[in-house]
Amino acid sequence: MAPLLGTWDDASPGGAVASSSGYEDSTQGNILYVDAYDSFSYNVVAMIEDNLNAKVTVLTIDSEWPNGNMKGFLQQFDAVVLGPGPGHPENPQDVGIMRDFWSLEEPDLVPVLGICLGFQSLCLHHGVSVDRLPFPLHGQVRQVVTTGKDIFENMNSLDVTLYHSLYARMGGFAEEVPDLNILAWLFLDDETLSATKQVPMAVRHSRKPFWGVQFHPESCKSDTQACQRLIRRWWENSVLFNKKTGRTVQRDRLADPVVSSNGVHTLPDVARTMLDWSTSSSTRSASRVLDTESLNAEIVNEHLNVPGSPNVLFQSNGRYSVISVPSPGSWRLEYTAQSEKLLLEQLPSGHRTENDPDPHSDRAEAVLSVSQFWDSLRYLMEVKKVDVGPGSLPFWGGFLGYFSYEMGLACLAHPKTSPDLLSHDEDAPGPAKSVFEDPPDASLLWTERSIVLDNETLKITIQSTRSSDDLPGGWLDQVSQLLTELSRNHDSLNTKKEDVADTEFLDSLLQQSTTDFPNKEVYRQQFDACMAELKAGESYELCLTTETSVVFQTPEKDQSALPWKLYKRLRGYNPATFSAYANLGNVKVISSSPECFLNWDRHSTLEMKPMKGTVRKTADMTLDKAKEILSSTKEMAENLMIADLIRHDLYGICGSGRVQVKKLLEVEDHGRVYQMITHVKGEVDHRTPGVSVRDMPQLRTPTMSVHGLTALQKCLPPGSMTGAPKERSCMHLCHIENRKRGIFSGVMGFLDLGGAGSFSVLIRTGFTCTNDNCDSQVWRIGAGGAITVLSTVDGEWEEMLTKLQTVRNIFSPSSNARDITSQV
Numbered sequence: 001m002a003p004l005l006g007t008w009d010d011a012s013p014g015g016a017v018a019s020s021s022g023y024e025d026s027t028q029g030n031i032l033y034v035d036a037y038d039s040f041s042y043n044v045v046a047m048i049e050d051n052l053n054a055k056v057t058v059l060t061i062d063s064e065w066p067n068g069n070m071k072g073f074l075q076q077f078d079a080v081v082l083g084p085g086p087g088h089p090e091n092p093q094d095v096g097i098m099r100d101f102w103s104l105e106e107p108d109l110v111p112v113l114g115i116c117l118g119f120q121s122l123c124l125h126h127g128v129s130v131d132r133l134p135f136p137l138h139g140q141v142r143q144v145v146t147t148g149k150d151i152f153e154n155m156n157s158l159d160v161t162l163y164h165s166l167y168a169r170m171g172g173f174a175e176e177v178p179d180l181n182i183l184a185w186l187f188l189d190d191e192t193l194s195a196t197k198q199v200p201m202a203v204r205h206s207r208k209p210f211w212g213v214q215f216h217p218e219s220c221k222s223d224t225q226a227c228q229r230l231i232r233r234w235w236e237n238s239v240l241f242n243k244k245t246g247r248t249v250q251r252d253r254l255a256d257p258v259v260s261s262n263g264v265h266t267l268p269d270v271a272r273t274m275l276d277w278s279t280s281s282s283t284r285s286a287s288r289v290l291d292t293e294s295l296n297a298e299i300v301n302e303h304l305n306v307p308g309s310p311n312v313l314f315q316s317n318g319r320y321s322v323i324s325v326p327s328p329g330s331w332r333l334e335y336t337a338q339s340e341k342l343l344l345e346q347l348p349s350g351h352r353t354e355n356d357p358d359p360h361s362d363r364a365e366a367v368l369s370v371s372q373f374w375d376s377l378r379y380l381m382e383v384k385k386v387d388v389g390p391g392s393l394p395f396w397g398g399f400l401g402y403f404s405y406e407m408g409l410a411c412l413a414h415p416k417t418s419p420d421l422l423s424h425d426e427d428a429p430g431p432a433k434s435v436f437e438d439p440p441d442a443s444l445l446w447t448e449r450s451i452v453l454d455n456e457t458l459k460i461t462i463q464s465t466r467s468s469d470d471l472p473g474g475w476l477d478q479v480s481q482l483l484t485e486l487s488r489n490h491d492s493l494n495t496k497k498e499d500v501a502d503t504e505f506l507d508s509l510l511q512q513s514t515t516d517f518p519n520k521e522v523y524r525q526q527f528d529a530c531m532a533e534l535k536a537g538e539s540y541e542l543c544l545t546t547e548t549s550v551v552f553q554t555p556e557k558d559q560s561a562l563p564w565k566l567y568k569r570l571r572g573y574n575p576a577t578f579s580a581y582a583n584l585g586n587v588k589v590i591s592s593s594p595e596c597f598l599n600w601d602r603h604s605t606l607e608m609k610p611m612k613g614t615v616r617k618t619a620d621m622t623l624d625k626a627k628e629i630l631s632s633t634k635e636m637a638e639n640l641m642i643a644d645l646i647r648h649d650l651y652g653i654c655g656s657g658r659v660q661v662k663k664l665l666e667v668e669d670h671g672r673v674y675q676m677i678t679h680v681k682g683e684v685d686h687r688t689p690g691v692s693v694r695d696m697p698q699l700r701t702p703t704m705s706v707h708g709l710t711a712l713q714k715c716l717p718p719g720s721m722t723g724a725p726k727e728r729s730c731m732h733l734c735h736i737e738n739r740k741r742g743i744f745s746g747v748m749g750f751l752d753l754g755g756a757g758s759f760s761v762l763i764r765t766g767f768t769c770t771n772d773n774c775d776s777q778v779w780r781i782g783a784g785g786a787i788t789v790l791s792t793v794d795g796e797w798e799e800m801l802t803k804l805q806t807v808r809n810i811f812s813p814s815s816n817a818r819d820i821t822s823q824v
């Protein structure tokens with residue numbers, strides 16, 4: 001059979017195909033992308049749509065061919081891209097429908113580009129064995145040498161990011177494979193290898209229109225221009241193939257989208273109850289502004305919230321401290337993903353006036369699926385939208401609260417509900433700790449009245465969405481007067497005395513506390529289990545975490561004030577950009593998180609700022625030294641993998657062309673540690689949604705709170721707390737850690753009725769889920785770090801302890817030694 005692609009040297013499509021769209025006219029192409037549940041898939045989709053005049057349709061590897069007719073279905077596409085993914089190409093479940101392409105023959109042949117796992121699948125099915133590399137290359141940028149031909153025309157080498165543990169054993173000393181021509185190589189030099197190893201990095205089939213690259217052209221650290229050129233060259237070659245073979249693409253038949261909405265979405269009745277309970281909230285947030293330097297968020301909170309009552313204080317991005325204030329219209333909700341139970345509770349108002357009679361407390365319960373739960377929140381946020389409020393403030397009223405790590409697991413494409421976690425998994429290295437009561441997976445406080453302190457301008461805004469609060473002499477005026485008097489009469493000497501009394505009180509309790517630290521031997525086994533998965537190609541990075549618990553007796557008196565006192569101690573010891581406190585039912589959270597998960601504004605912008613790379617602050621550690629340490633291959637790779645994952649998450653919401661990396665791998669001072677961060681921004685346009693929300697008719701609205709909420713739902717759990725690829729890494733971590741993380745690794749923040757939102761990652765956080773009448777409290781503190789193939793068990797253990805220490809130290813009497821290394 002004559003080669004369909006022309007001869008080896010004849011790869012250039014020449015003048016016949018003029019434009020970079022691949023076609024002579026402006027015809028838009030259709031490309032099918034086969035997604036292996038990777039966390040970089042939508043980066044590939046965006047690279048294609050941004051550089052080729054083509055529209056991408058996504059099908060996951062476990063899909064059935066529509067109508068059972070693969071060949072018929074493929075007629076709608078000009079070409080196909082098979083994406084990267086976890087696992088081994090030999091495992092049918094890891095590659096799914098990818099395998100079906102390799103046996104296609106004329107006239108059903110369709111141009112294919114395999115990336116990483118897609119490349120390995122191509123090689124495997126042409127007789128090449130796929131083995132483990134001597135050391136995996138995850139998130140590492142390497143120079144690849146090319147033949148300068150075909151898709152690499154006029155390109156002798158290029159820098160690209162690698163994310164693989166496996167490789168195709170061909171060329172070099174291995175046998176030649178007649179059907180596959182190697183287009184690019186990586187030369188591996190390492191002291192652990194006796195000789196330089198040649199690893200194939202790109203191939204082209206000699207007869208069929210199949211190409212493959214082992215590297216990740218879509219990564220933000222790959223040479224963008226070179227990768228754009230190669231993707232265009234592949235497209236031109238594909239179009240040329242279709243032309244030469246007379247393959248006509250039936251573009252008009254393509255239903256949009258192929259992954260259709262899974263049925264009608266109905267709102268549960270409880271959404272109506274939520275709405276009924278919110279009737280006192282209007283479409284306007286009225287406010288009073290005070291200029292006062294002598295008050296801080298803690299003082300204000302103490303004066304407007306009774307100890308032990310439902311209350312959230314959340315500091316967003318280091319700038320705004322948002323404080324909930326009770327009102328007659330306050331209510332809260334708790335949702336548990338595993339049992340699908342939603343509980344609503346009306347709250348008695350703590351700070352009542354004569355005009356605001358106390359409503360009797362009421363409860364409602366319902367069973368609803370995780371997606372119905374999110375739909376109910378979307379519905380309420382949309383219907384109760386606030387149109388006018390104090391201009392620049394990011395919160396005008398709405399919800400304050402948290403979502404747990406398990407809530408995130410329940411939001412994955414293959415939800416990991418946790419019945420398996422409840423029973424002890426005998427094979428798992430970690431001990432199952434089901435002795436503690438687990439917190440609800442979402443807990444939110446409906447907040448009509450709030451105070452926002454701007455820590456930059458030092459202005460205090462008192463605001464309410466209750467129309468009656470704006471009347472002369474109403475709640476706004478009353479609180480304004482109260483805070484003005486408080487600032488005048490505030491006695492800082494007295495505050496100091498109270499602080500000393502609090503310290504003595506806490507110290508006396510903590511003297512008798514017992515701490516259960518993680519066990520290093522268990523940690524070592526968990527670390528080894530992570531390494532095994534990384535080497536097998538199952539994951540590129542795993543965020544392994546541990547739990548420490550502190551138990552102490554609580555006195556009958558002042559019991560309800562304890563969490564608040566602990567919060568103030570934490571705030572003093574480890575001030576953080578996202579310091580937060582929550583008292584929601586049995587759950588109390590004290591957080592000193594430095595990490596932003598997701599912010600969104602009222603117009604269209606979403607931003608995420610993942611952190612990876614931590615250096616402990618010691619007497620001789622400077623920012624410059626920390627930068628030097630964090631510029632190592634290991635640390636850069638750790639952060640880069642999450643940066644690429646976050647880009648994918650945001651592309652999934654915003655769509656191609658609308659995500660930008662603002663900062664990549666920058667080192668910042670975060671109190672007791674230096675951290676490396678990345679900053680990614682995306683713009684939402686409800687008319688052209690990203691791939692992960694294309695099948696959601698609920699999003700055909702310009703209301704930004706609905707889009708922000710959906711981004712939250714789709715991006716949980718935070719990628720920096722899972723590793724990449726997220727789905728597969730979560731699966732392994734559930735097994736390896738063998739416990740519920742609970743609130744640790746979840747997110748906390750606010751959903752603003754004006755449209756905005758802000759959520760931190762719940763790290764450097766302690767939480768308890770103890771009934772107020774209990775005579776002891778158990779506080780749980782999570783800590784961990786990303787394990788990559790370049791990690792060492794001792795290095796990771798130390799890093800985990802550094803993070804643990806930022807919270808655990810407030811649970812030891814203040815006179816005790818602060819370095820926990822000797823205590824574990």
Ligand SMILES: C=C(O[C@@H]1C=C(C(=O)O)C=C[C@H]1O)C(=O)O
Nearest residue numbers: 612613614720763783784785786
């Ligand atoms: C897991 C934690 O932190 C996460 C892991 C980091 C790392 O590996 O360097 C940094 C910030 C967080 O995303 C923790 O603080 O316990």
Ligand SMILES: NC(=O)CC[C@H](N)C(=O)O
Nearest residue numbers: 084085116117165166537
């Ligand atoms: N990024 C990928 O597609 C990885 C492929 C395969 N799981 C490996 O580790 O080699």
